[in-house]
Amino acid sequence: MSTSPSPLPNAPAAEQAEDQRKMHVVVVGHVDHGKSTFVGRLLHDTDSLPNGKMDQVRRNCAAEGMEFEYAFLLDALIEEQEQNITIDTTRIFFRTKKRAYAIIDAPGHKEFLKNMVTGAASASAALLLIDAHEGVMDQSRRHAFLLSLLGVRQLVVLVNKMDLVDHSEETYRRIVAEYSAFLKSLGLQAAHFIPIAAKHGENVVERSAKMAWWRGPTVTEALDTFAHEDDLTGLPLRLPVSDIYRFDHRRIVAGRVEAGAVRPGEELVFQPGGRRSVAKTFEDWSGPSRDVVGTGGSASVTLTEQIFVERGQIASHATSQPRVGREFRARVFWLGKEPLVPSKTYRLRLLTQNVEAVVAKIEKVTDASTLESVPSDSVPRDSICEIIVRATRPIAFDLHHECPVTGRFALEEGGRIHGGGIILEARSEGGKGSGKVTAAERTARAGHPPAVVWFTGLSGSGKSTVAELVERRLFDAGRNVIRVDGDDLRAGLNRDLGFSAADRAESVRRAAAVAGLHANAGQIALVTLIAPLAADRAKARAALANHPFIEVFVDAPLEVCEKRDVKGLYAKARKGEIAEFTGISSPYETPESPEVHVRTDRTTTEQAADQVLQAIDRILAGKGEDWEV
Amino acid sequence: MSRTAQNDHLTRLEQTSIHVFREAFANFRSVCMPWSMGKDSNVLIWLARKAFCGKIPFPLLHIDTTYEFPEMYEFREKAKAIHGIDLIVRINEDAIRRGVGYATHDPVTVTHELKTVALKQALAEYKWDALVTGIRRDEDPTRAKERWFSPRTADSTWDYKDQPPEFWGQFASVAPEGGHIRVQPLLEWTELDIWEYIRRENIPNPTLYYSRNGKRFRSLGCHPITHPVDSDASNIDEVIEELRRTKVSERAGRAQDHVGRNSMQELRAKGFM
Numbered sequence: 095m096s097t098s099p100s101p102l103p104n105a106p107a108a109e110q111a112e113d114q115r116k117m118h119v120v121v122v123g124h125v126d127h128g129k130s131t132f133v134g135r136l137l138h139d140t141d142s143l144p145n146g147k148m149d150q151v152r153r154n155c156a157a158e159g160m161e162f163e164y165a166f167l168l169d170a171l172i173e174e175q176e177q178n179i180t181i182d183t184t185r186i187f188f189r190t191k192k193r194a195y196a197i198i199d200a201p202g203h204k205e206f207l208k209n210m211v212t213g214a215a216s217a218s219a220a221l222l223l224i225d226a227h228e229g230v231m232d233q234s235r236r237h238a239f240l241l242s243l244l245g246v247r248q249l250v251v252l253v254n255k256m257d258l259v260d261h262s263e264e265t266y267r268r269i270v271a272e273y274s275a276f277l278k279s280l281g282l283q284a285a286h287f288i289p290i291a292a293k294h295g296e297n298v299v300e301r302s303a304k305m306a307w308w309r310g311p312t313v314t315e316a317l318d319t320f321a322h323e324d325d326l327t328g329l330p331l332r333l334p335v336s337d338i339y340r341f342d343h344r345r346i347v348a349g350r351v352e353a354g355a356v357r358p359g360e361e362l363v364f365q366p367g368g369r370r371s372v373a374k375t376f377e378d379w380s381g382p383s384r385d386v387v388g389t390g391g392s393a394s395v396t397l398t399e400q401i402f403v404e405r406g407q408i409a410s411h412a413t414s415q416p417r418v419g420r421e422f423r424a425r426v427f428w429l430g431k432e433p434l435v436p437s438k439t440y441r442l443r444l445l446t447q448n449v450e451a452v453v454a455k456i457e458k459v460t461d462a463s464t465l466e467s468v469p470s471d472s473v474p475r476d477s478i479c480e481i482i483v484r485a486t487r488p489i490a491f492d493l494h495h496e497c498p499v500t501g502r503f504a505l506e507e508g509g510r511i512h513g514g515g516i517i518l519e520a521r522s523e524g525g526k527g528s529g530k531v532t533a534a535e536r537t538a539r540a541g542h543p544p545a546v547v548w549f550t551g552l553s554g555s556g557k558s559t560v561a562e563l564v565e566r567r568l569f570d571a572g573r574n575v576i577r578v579d580g581d582d583l584r585a586g587l588n589r590d591l592g593f594s595a596a597d598r599a600e601s602v603r604r605a606a607a608v609a610g611l612h613a614n615a616g617q618i619a620l621v622t623l624i625a626p627l628a629a630d631r632a633k634a635r636a637a638l639a640n641h642p643f644i645e646v647f648v649d650a651p652l653e654v655c656e657k658r659d660v661k662g663l664y665a666k667a668r669k670g671e672i673a674e675f676t677g678i679s680s681p682y683e684t685p686e687s688p689e690v691h692v693r694t695d696r697t698t699t700e701q702a703a704d705q706v707l708q709a710i711d712r713i714l715a716g717k718g719e720d721w722e723v
Numbered sequence: 724m725s726r727t728a729q730n731d732h733l734t735r736l737e738q739t740s741i742h743v744f745r746e747a748f749a750n751f752r753s754v755c756m757p758w759s760m761g762k763d764s765n766v767l768i769w770l771a772r773k774a775f776c777g778k779i780p781f782p783l784l785h786i787d788t789t790y791e792f793p794e795m796y797e798f799r800e801k802a803k804a805i806h807g808i809d810l811i812v813r814i815n816e817d818a819i820r821r822g823v824g825y826a827t828h829d830p831v832t833v834t835h836e837l838k839t840v841a842l843k844q845a846l847a848e849y850k851w852d853a854l855v856t857g858i859r860r861d862e863d864p865t866r867a868k869e870r871w872f873s874p875r876t877a878d879s880t881w882d883y884k885d886q887p888p889e890f891w892g893q894f895a896s897v898a899p900e901g902g903h904i905r906v907q908p909l910l911e912w913t914e915l916d917i918w919e920y921i922r923r924e925n926i927p928n929p930t931l932y933y934s935r936n937g938k939r940f941r942s943l944g945c946h947p948i949t950h951p952v953d954s955d956a957s958n959i960d961e962v963i964e965e966l967r968r969t970k971v972s973e974r975a976g977r978a979q980d981h982v983g984r985n986s987m988q989e990l991r992a993k994g995f996m
Contacts, residue, residue, distance in 0.1 A: 115731070115732045115735060116911075187861060187913065196911075208887075208888040209886070209888070211888050211890055212870075212886075212888045212889050212890055215889075215890030215891055216890070244890070336742070336745045336746060336749050337745055337748065337749040339775065339776060339780075341775065341776065341777075341778055341780055342778075344776070346776055348745055348774075349745075350738070350741075350742045350745075377776045378773070378776075379772055379773050379775075379776050379777040380769075380772070380773065380777075380924070390735060390738055390739070391738050392738050392741040392742050392745065392774070394776050405749055429888060443893050443896075445892070446746075446749070448896070499891075502891055503891075504890070504891060504893040506893075506896070508897075509895065509896060509897025510887050510895065510897075511887055511888050511889070511890075511893055511895070512888075514888075514890060514891060514893075
């Protein structure tokens with residue numbers, strides 16, 4: 095057999111626990127105040143250990159000449175046993191008559207604060223241990239501060255090692271008085287302070303005969319009085335967009351409802367951007383689709399109108415929308431090895447939003463154990479601060495007290511999360527920007543990035559017809575769009591050019607330059623130009639390399655184009671009145687791998703425009719790859 | 724669908740797993756899901772289909788150790804058709820040529836060569852950014868320390884001493900240089916949850932899990948080192964009843980976990996799931 099203690103596969107249920115949903119409990123407190131011992135004892139006393147586990151650990155201890163300790167049941171990794179500290183949040187399970195629990199044995203060692211945060215952030219209740227003999231220590235206070243930031247409101251303080259203070263009620267009372275005053279200053283209140291001796295199982299599950307003065311609950315009795323706390327169904331709808339799926343004919347907005355509930359038929363507003371559409375259907379797979387998706391539910395929504403929606407936006411009802419802005423004041427805990435400083439750019443992650451942000455100002459840095467605040471120009475590791483955060487583009491958010499899930503965020507640097515915070519106050523932007531207007535600012539104002547869409551094809555293939563419809567659709571969806579038409583250019587800018595190969599190359603170069611200027615201004619430029627030679631088109635693409643580029647091959651057989659002959663040009667070319675006419679007396683080189691290939695002899699203009707719009711949508715949603723399956 | 728308290732518990736787990744799938748797909752373009760054909764793996768397929776509205780938009784990978792039970796190969800073909808799976812099958816041919824096998828080598832070596840190395844070979848070829856795995860925190864103490872998104876270095880090792888913090892639904896969004904992210908949607912599920920969900924959703928599953936002649940498999944791996952447990956549970960209801968009562972750990976029948984004092988930790992630090 096392995097010597098590593100196993101967490102419970104399935105806790106035995108002599109009686110079926112009434113609540114199948116596990117409650118997550120985090121165990122925190124100063125190093126050596128007895129967390130692991132407490133949890134080991136709790137598992138033992140609730141009969142939650144696998145068969146033979148006690149004997150096995152006892153044997154291992156005997157083999158290594160160590161005295162058995164309940165903590166060994168937990169310290170799963172050998173290294174931990176050697177170092178005698180818990181490295182990471184270990185999750186283990188136990189059951190009371192009331193329900194199942196997942197207990198997170200969070201470490202108390204100072205440098206492992208990030209693991210405690212990871213554990214506590216997913217907990218709905220906390221047990222905080224204080225050694226009765228040693229009293230309230232640095233980490234006792236720091237952990238409570240973090241619990242208050244992380245939003246854990248259901249707290250029981252366990253005054254442990256009562257056996258070392260002769261089970262003295264007076265010692266217990268002194269710790270209660272000192273620590274409850276501290277909690278009060280954080281806006282926290284413990285549901286109970288329970289005197290225990292974890293090593294001997296006193297007041298853990300069974301009442302202690304040695305503390306007859308204690309009339310309150312045991313630890314498991316106290317836990318059983320707690321409620322699952324994360325039901326935000328009563329709050330306004332907050333549905334962050336996780337993705338847009340176009341796996342088949344459907345266009346599905348995917349996201350998890352973080353607060354409130356959503357039903358088909360409801361109008362949704364997507365912020366930032368403010369575009370509106372109505373939820374048409376829920377596309378649930380396997381079984382009938384739900385008629386409502388509540389908090390915590392993952393939704394697959396189709397919309398009645400194909401508006402521009404992208405990952406990061408938050409859908410809400412029009413009557414109670416989130417705030418939209420670039421600046422807010424926040425209380426932040428910082429776990430990064432490098433200090434948090436105003437000179438660096440971080441990534442701000444709020445639900446599915448992910449934007450660049452800077453610290454505009456550090457207002458104060460708070461000592462988490464004394465609660466004293468000092469001004470500072472940087473925030474060292476493992477401290478708590480109040481700062482002004484400024485994002486490079488607008489984001490949707492709420493204040494933390496209005497809606498916790500949209501009122502908190504993480505800060506990331508180098509792909510790794512180093513801190514988190516809650517939003518205390520929205521701020522209007524600190525004056526006008528300075529310096530040159532950046533592409534990011536233009537994108538922020540437009541609500542979409544620029545792009546160049548290049549329609550190539552024979553005369554009469556339908557380039558302008560399709561492009562006009564694409565332009566109309568984009569314009570109606572509120573996007574900045576312009577057409578750069580070959581004929582218009584010939585009437586003005588290209589008046590000096592003819593149809594020789596050299597002149598055609600120059601015409602393509604100029605069209606690309608004009609499209610580039612429009613894209614620089616934040617627009618989606620739709621270029622319609624025959625551009626018959628692959629080499630010229632490749633040069634245009636290269637010249638526009640810093641913008642998303644979509645080549646659309648508008649394809650129809652020569653006979654079809656000639657038959658259409660909208661401008662009567664083919665007739666003239668056949669009579670020899672126009673020299674070097676593409677398709678007749680000059681070659682057209684078919685694009686080899688255009689982003690979009692439309693066959694106007696086989697599809698309607700609407701269908702062709704849809705094909706192009708889908709490709710544009712993908713670009714605008716920041717996804718260059720084709721994910722169709 | 725009736726919404727009993729039981730269903731609500733499973734629905735909550737299901738919805739969270741769907742969210743993890745979707746975040747993974749949104750963050751990493753190139754995703755692959757190893758598929759062992761075992762019960763957890765089959766639940767993953769089901770959840771992925773729910774996450775992506777019917778069809779899984781990335782390939783599945785079967786690391787074929789060549790020691791699978793014959794029933795599993797049959798099940799593979801059946802399930803592939805049912806779910807419309809895009810399946811890649813990989814064998815560590817080099818190890819087979821060198822004669823690595825249970826007749827001559829210890830289970831930890833064989834597991835490492837035929838599973839972990841084969842997986843690394845596939846990773847080197849396809850360069851996936853994210854691998855979706857079916858591990859659960861309740862299976863083993865080293866798995867209890869896992870994250871939803873767990874970074875692996877270029878040689879697939881897991882730095883369990885320095886894991887990124889993970890809170891408020893924000894996961895590691897960038898794979899280490901040359902490495903990948905393990906995405907673990909079943910982290911919060913227990914063995915019992917898995918079985919109750921299979922029953923509720925009627926998910927296709929191999930019959931080896933059900934008792935024949937007083938024995939059944941509780942966990943499935945290579946046949947030479949996977950041993951059945953004593954059980955009369957011959958259908959899913961009986962399996963669930965049995966699990967409610969048992970105190971024997973799930974992987975007790977998996978020999979490679981129990982060779983050394985800490986063999987599971989060694990295997991996992993080197994890239995095993």
